[in-house]
Amino acid sequence: MMIRLAKKEDIPQLIKMRWDFTIEHDESKKIASFLEFETECRQFLEEALQGNQWFIWVAEEQNKILSHIYIELIRKVPRPGRITFPFAYMTNVYTLKEYRNKGIGGKLLSTINDWSKQSNYEFIMVWPSDDSISFYKKHGYTHCIEPMEYNPHLV
Template sequence: MDIRLAELKDISQLIRMRWDFTVEHDESKKDSSFEDFKQECQSFLEKAMNSDQWFIWVAEINGQIVSHIYIELIQKVPRPGRITYPFAYMTNVYTVPEYRNKGIGSDILRTVNKWINENNYEFVIVWPSEDSIHYYKKNGYVSSTEPMEYVPSKD
């Protein structure tokens, strides 16, 4: 197994995995247009991979991406008297169903955690599903107070 940062050549696999991840959790989405989604996701991934803001970690076995974790760096406003490091927002954590419960997700998460430490990022936030809380806890994550949010009206 190879754990590495995603490359442009991985985009088609990442698009398919994002589609599968979404449909797995909300079957009503399978009636959406895959072609429309593919175009939007392709554009997003190309921009993300060419930026210093997004880092997409993948676990690959025999040329197939079987797991991934997306990290977006969030820059913080500098404060006097200290060096300011960004924090990381973790999202789109997914392992292909037939590769689950084999330690692959934990392997890729440990790689991400090591990278976070090596780069002095301040912390990582993730909003886990109810089913994934154990996965994060066994990999060193702790629960925190829910953030507040504002949702603009769609009037």
């Protein structure tokens, strides 16, 4: 198994995995147009892979992506008197069903944890599902105070 950053050739697999991940957690989305989703997701992934804001990590075996984790780098406004390091937002953590509970996601997450230390990121933030809390705790993550949010579409 190889753990690496995603590349352009991975886009079709990443699109399919994102679709499957969404449907697995919300079957009502099956009625959505795959073609529309594919177009939007392809554009996002092409831009993400060319930029330096998103880092998409994959675990692959024989050219098949088994697991992925998306990291968005968030730069902070500098403060006087201290060096300001960015933090990372982790999202879209997914392992194919048939490869779960085999340590693949854990190896991928450990790689990202090491990378974040080497890169001097201040912290990694993730909103885990109830089912994944123990997975993150096992890899050194702790609960923090929940952030607040504003949703302009609900006001």
